[in-house]
Amino acid sequence: MSLMARIETAIREVLQQQQLSKAPPKLAESLDYALFPGGARIRPTICMSVAMACGDDQPKLTNAASIALELIHCASLVHDDLPCFDDANIRRGKPSLHKAFDESLAVLAGDSLIVMAFETLAKIILQDPNRGTQLLLTLAKRTGVPFGICAGQAWETEDHINLSAYHQAKTGSLFVAATQMGAIAAGQDAEPWFELGARIGEAFQVADDLHDAVLCEEELGKPAGQDDLHGRPNAVTELGVQGAIQRLTDILAGAISSIPSCPGEAQLAKIVRSYAEKLTPVTPTQSTYTFAKMPTTFRTRSQNLSSIVNP
């Protein structure tokens, strides 16, 4: 079974176990809407890839860890799209959840997905209490306060942003969770896997900044120019398009070299390199860009990849 098929099957299994036929119908429908069709499922893909590189000796733990991560990611997208945050009308090319249903259902769907993520891990604890507990604590740390995505989003409400804490928490935390939870599920120490997750997170942040700055809403599948609109820090504003592309290349090289020694190290490096190639725009020889005059090669590749960067 391909990684993607394994992920989709595992998400469907989790939803089936929820007895959604007994839930309020609109809430049940909104949960399905938030989860399907998915984007590139990057976080669970990374989690599973790391677990497989480490032996994947308990596939049920790997599946639970990967799906719990995706549930938290989807919850964060639903809440971040709300009018009090990004006020986004579209997500993954269809109406955002609060537009398709309403705001109250978007709040409740997000809440329910967070609960479901922890419930998914709780169900596998007794199979291996040590690994199960570490998985729970890692997911909680990378979701809540002070280091998780909730804290990352909250930095945006501050007058004085701690930029490093902001980036690490907002984009980096679920990638760190992905690599560390993959390692934990396969019985490895989490700590050596921090750097890989953090670097992948940085790379995605820069790639997301590039996309946010240069693509239109239709190409992105969500509103464009949000960073500029909300005055958020953005690598393109800071470094220019070429500088941001160079930064992305450097980060991804660092990510590959940070992979800890493990049985599937070479294969994992190949997977990360493949992501790196997809994320890094083809750069023509011109050295000056304006947003109004983006190179066609970048625009074309970026369109295909918009679902990978922030699905």
Added chain:
Amino acid sequence: MSLMARIETAIREVLQQQQLSKAPPKLAESLDYALFPGGARIRPTICMSVAMACGDDQPKLTNAASIALELIHCASLVHDDLPCFDDANIRRGKPSLHKAFDESLAVLAGDSLIVMAFETLAKIILQDPNRGTQLLLTLAKRTGVPFGICAGQAWETEDHINLSAYHQAKTGSLFVAATQMGAIAAGQDAEPWFELGARIGEAFQVADDLHDAVLCEEELGKPAGQDDLHGRPNAVTELGVQGAIQRLTDILAGAISSIPSCPGEAQLAKIVRSYAEKLTPVTPTQSTYTFAKMPTTFRTRSQNLSSIVNP
């Protein structure tokens, strides 16, 4: 140490462990604002009372279970007060969280509290993996879909409400969690404790209906007449004030008689009876009430008790 002191100390300990000094300052402040000063802390009080009636042989588990419950309850209050739900300006006699901060912080504070609740339980799992897992699964079941408070709140968005599922999920679920988690923390089976939690939940629903229908905003410490305003089912609308009071008395009698056999059964019955007396308004001999002409005895007692019913 009194029960209330034990609860407050345990909540403070949980917050201290969160390293809030590293979080975005407004989010950290909003979490404190959501938790302190607390209301009557009924759910953790019930949870601890049941655990103590069953021997309380692992007080750390009892504390974690009780505080996790209170964190979920506070999260639900913060989210329920949002403009897309009750649009409540006050809570516990002070501005609701989204009024004191803003809507985005209210969403994030609620999310963070949910995560913190599961993290609190995750931290004690290895002390007793069996009990810890049951605590996690019970909290998740009574918080998420299809039987938890998220589902309960979502029933209000449906055109056709399943009234029984609605009441059980919206008000009953965290009381069922309270009795069951108290029993689990002390090593007892959860199932026999369902009925006590469900009946206490019913009683609080009727008491809340009475308060919502007959008290003013100042007396309640939150907006009054919300059920009528939002077209929600209410026992007073259905049975009248006297009928609702009779129903409350009957439910509480049933709650006491449902207490499972345990070492502290008599003491627990005394505690529930004491709540019952506080919840049940003094009824004068007149048989007819109008909301505009409430008996003074009811109004006076109710003012003192408003923080108990829905703090």
